[in-house]
Every structure is written in C-alpha cells, then in structure tokens.
Amino acid sequence: MFMGEFQHSVDEKGRMIIPAKFRDALGTTFVMTRGLDQCLFVYPMSEWxxxxxxxxxxxxxxxDARAFTRFFFSGAVECELDKQGRVNIPSNLREHAKIEKDCVVIGVATRVEVWSKEAWEAYSRQSEDSYNEIAEKLVDLDFDL
Structure with a gap:
C-alpha cells in the first residue's frame, strides 16, 4: 500500500527520484500515465x-468510456528506475501535470500520484475546505471513519 507525501524535484533531463518507501512496491518496471485532477498516476504492474x-x-x-480509455492508455508509458532510483518522466506527461521543477509525490493506496507543487498546494487548500462535506457523502456509500 502506498501512503505519504514527499517533496521532490525534476532535473533538467526530466528525471525524478521515486521515494525510497515506494520503490519496492512499484518494482523496477511500472506504468505512468495521465491522471485526473492534472496529476500523473503511477501503477505497479500488478495494479496496472x-x-x-x-x-x-x-x-x-x-x-464517455471510449474517451476515457483513449485518454488513459494513450498517455501510458512503461517506466524503469535507474540505479539512483530515478524515473524519466516523458515531456508529454510533464506537460499534462504542469511539472517544471518542484513536485509532490503522494501515495494513494494502490497507486502513486505525481503533482506539480503548485497544483498540489491548490488542490490541498480546496479539498481541505470541503473535507467534512466529502466525508459526509462517503457515509452514503456505506463508508464510516
């Protein structure tokens, strides 16, 4: 299971260090694709x-199913870690997530998400304001904290 939040940066070649806590669970080969909310989704091969x-x-x-499937698969790329634990983020994926330098890597149970620092901060502020409302809606889905 992936959890936690880590601050990282992307170098001039588009490489980013994957947090050490995530490396074993991701494995040496994994899939990165365009995610929702302007971030990237990263899946271990088993979850992919x-x-x-x-x-x-x-x-x-x-x-809608055709459109989402196209969006999801067309952005997908199989990635490998280098010896320093870095992954190269393709330019089209960096553009999708608006990642230029500073980024945030978060664990979300079965996947990892990579956000631009600015987008993550904005999303966090917005979500924090509606956190209680979201929790109330989850009760309707038979989910209790």
Missing part, C-alpha cells in the same frame, strides 16, 4: 493489470 481489465470491460458503445 487490474486497471487494464476494468477499462477493457467498459462498453465501446458509450462515448
């Missing part, structure tokens, strides 16, 4: 296989 199966099960007759 689960996501792949879920997306394959969506109906091709529904335009």
């Amino acid at each position: 296989a689960i996501m792949e199966q879920k997306l394959k099960s969506l109906s091709l007759m529904k335009s």
Whole structure:
C-alpha cells in the first residue's frame, strides 16, 4: 500500500527520484500515465493489470468510456528506475501535470500520484475546505471513519 507525501524535484533531463518507501512496491518496471485532477498516476504492474481489465470491460458503445480509455492508455508509458532510483518522466506527461521543477509525490493506496507543487498546494487548500462535506457523502456509500 502506498501512503505519504514527499517533496521532490525534476532535473533538467526530466528525471525524478521515486521515494525510497515506494520503490519496492512499484518494482523496477511500472506504468505512468495521465491522471485526473492534472496529476500523473503511477501503477505497479500488478495494479496496472487490474486497471487494464476494468477499462477493457467498459462498453465501446458509450462515448464517455471510449474517451476515457483513449485518454488513459494513450498517455501510458512503461517506466524503469535507474540505479539512483530515478524515473524519466516523458515531456508529454510533464506537460499534462504542469511539472517544471518542484513536485509532490503522494501515495494513494494502490497507486502513486505525481503533482506539480503548485497544483498540489491548490488542490490541498480546496479539498481541505470541503473535507467534512466529502466525508459526509462517503457515509452514503456505506463508508464510516
């Protein structure tokens, strides 16, 4: 399980150090793709296989399903860690997440997310204001803290 928040930076070649706490669970090969909320999603191969199966099960007759599947898979890239624990983030993914230098790497249970520092701070401020409302809505989904 991935959890925690880590401050990192991307070097001039587009490389970022993956937090040591995440490396073992991600493995040496993993998948990075465009995520929601203007971040990147990073999946270990086992979780990627689960996501792949879920997306394959969506109906091709529904335009939203086709659009999301295209968005998700077209941005996906198989990544490998180098000897220093770094991953190269392709330029199209850096552009999607607006990552230029400073970034935040967070654990979200089954995946890792990579955010530009500015986007994460803005998202955190906005979400903090509605945290109680979100928690109340989760009760409707039979979730209790």
